[in-house]
Amino acid sequence: MSRTLTKTVTSVVAALLGLVALSACGPATSSTTGSASPDGQGEDALPRVCQEDNSLECLRLDSGQWIAMVGEPGPDGLVVLDAGGPGATGRESLALRAALPASLSERAAVVLLEPWTYDPWSTRCRPELAELSLGSRTDLPVQCPDIVSKLEAAGRGQLAQNIEKAVGQPISAVVAFSFGAPRTLPLWAGLRSDDTLIVMAPAPSPGTSSADVVTARSRSVTKLVTQVREEECTPADDCPSVNDFLAEVAGEGNFRKSKVTLGQVRLFLLAATVDPAKYTPVITELLKDGALKTESTIERTALSFARVIDDGPALPSNVGFRSEMCQAYGEIDGLAEGDAIARSFADQLGPCTGTQFWDDNLPESIEAQACLIVNEEDLVASPDLIDDYRKAFGPDRLRTVNAPAHELPLGALKALTFTDGGSCR
Secondary structure: OOHHHHHHHHHHHHHHOOOOOOOOOOOOOOOOOOEOOOOOOOOOEOOHHHHHOOOOEEEEOOOOOEEEEEOOOOOOOEEEEEOOOOOOOOHHHHHHHHHOOOOOOOOEEEEEOOHHHOOOHHHHHHHHHOOOOOOOOOOOOOHHHHHHHHHHHHHHOOHHHHHHHHHOOOEEEEEEEOOHHHHHHHHHOOOOOOOEEEEEOOOOOOOOOHHHHHHHHHHHHHHHHHHHHHHHOOHHHOOOOHHHHHHHHOOOOEOOOOOOEHHHHHHHHHHHOOOHHHHHHHHHHHHHOOOOOOHHHHHHHHHHHHOEOOOOOEOHHHHHHHHHHHHHHOOOOOOOOOOHHHHHHHHOOOOOOOOOOOOOOOOOOOOOEEEEEEEOOOOOOOHHHOHHHHHHHOHHHEEEEOOOOOOOOHHHHHOOOEOOOOOEO
16 A cells, blocks of 8 residues: 555544544535535535535435445445544545455445535534633533434434435445444444445444543543653653643643643543554653643644634534534443543533434344454554444454554555455454
C-alpha cells in the first residue's frame, strides 16, 4: 500500500475520534440524485460530501436517510463500508475502498451518511450549537439530537431492504471499523454463507452501559500516562506519580504556570489515547515541565476532541456525535464519583432525553464468512468491552493485531483471506 493511502486513512481515523476539526466547505454542483442549494439547506439538498464530489451517486432511502455510492453495481452485489465515528462526514468510509482485500475491491461500495451531514435539521440547531462551550457540562436542548435519532430509528429496522431497493442490488459484504460495527449491526443478519463480514476494532455493541464506555476510556488515560512516565521520566526529572498527576488534573483553574486549563488538559489526554505515539512528547512535558512549550497543541487538540470552535459555537458534528452515542449506549448513569477524566468525557455526551435507542442484539452466530480483527493495545475501542463480539464470531474468525494506536489495520485488511469453512487468516 502506498504511503499516501496509509497517511490518508490514518488521518481519517483521527478525525473520526475528534482529533481533527471538520472544516466548512463551499457547495459544489453535482449530478447525483437530489439538488444542491446555495447554503446546503432544504429537504432535497444533497449531503455536503455529495455536493463536493460529483463522482459519487447519492441516493435517498425511503426512510429519508441518505447513502453515497461509488463504483458500478454488478452481479457480485454491494459492499457497505463504515469507518466509524460518530460525527464523521462519510469521506472516511469512502477511503476504505482502496484498502479492501482483492475479493471485495471491485464491487460497488455504499456508505451510510450520518444524518447530521444533511439538512434541514441543522438550520434549526445552529442557535443550540452556539450555546455549547469547551469542557463545560451542557444542557443542550434535545431537539437537535432527537431529530437525528428519529430519522435513524425510522429506517434502522428496514435498513438492508431500503438500501437494496434504492440501488437494485443485494448487499454481499459489510466492512466496519470502530463505531461502524454497532451502526451496521442491522445488516449482519441478512448476510448469507457466501457473503462477507469484516469487523475491525469494534466499539461496544448497543446496550453497553455509557458509564462502562466512558470509564474504560478513563482507564486508558491512566494506562497511557503510566506508560509515558515509565518510558520518559528519570529520577532526575522528579515527575509526579501517576496518581498524583491525575489528581492534579482533576481540579479547576489553570494547569501549573501554563495558560491551558485543567479541563483542556483532561480533554487532551482523552484525545491522546487515539494516537499515543503522536502525543507522548506533550504528555512528557505535562509530567515534567507543566505544558509551557505545548500549550497550543493542547488547546487545539482539546477543541477538536470537543468539536467546538474556540469557546463556541460547537461544530455540527458535535450533535452527530452526541446523538449516536446516546442511541447506542444511553444516558450516563452510575459513573463513579471522583473520576474527573471519565466525567470530562461524559460531559461531551450530554443528555439523552428523547433519544430513540438502538435495540439491536449481536447475533448468536454469524452465517457469512467473517473476520473480527481486534487490536489488543487499543486504548479507544477497549478489548475489555467486546466479549459479545468474540462469542458471536468464534475463535476461528478472530485475528489479533498489536498496534499502538486506534487505527485501521490496513495490512491485515488488505491481505485478508478466507478458508472454505468461512474462517479468516
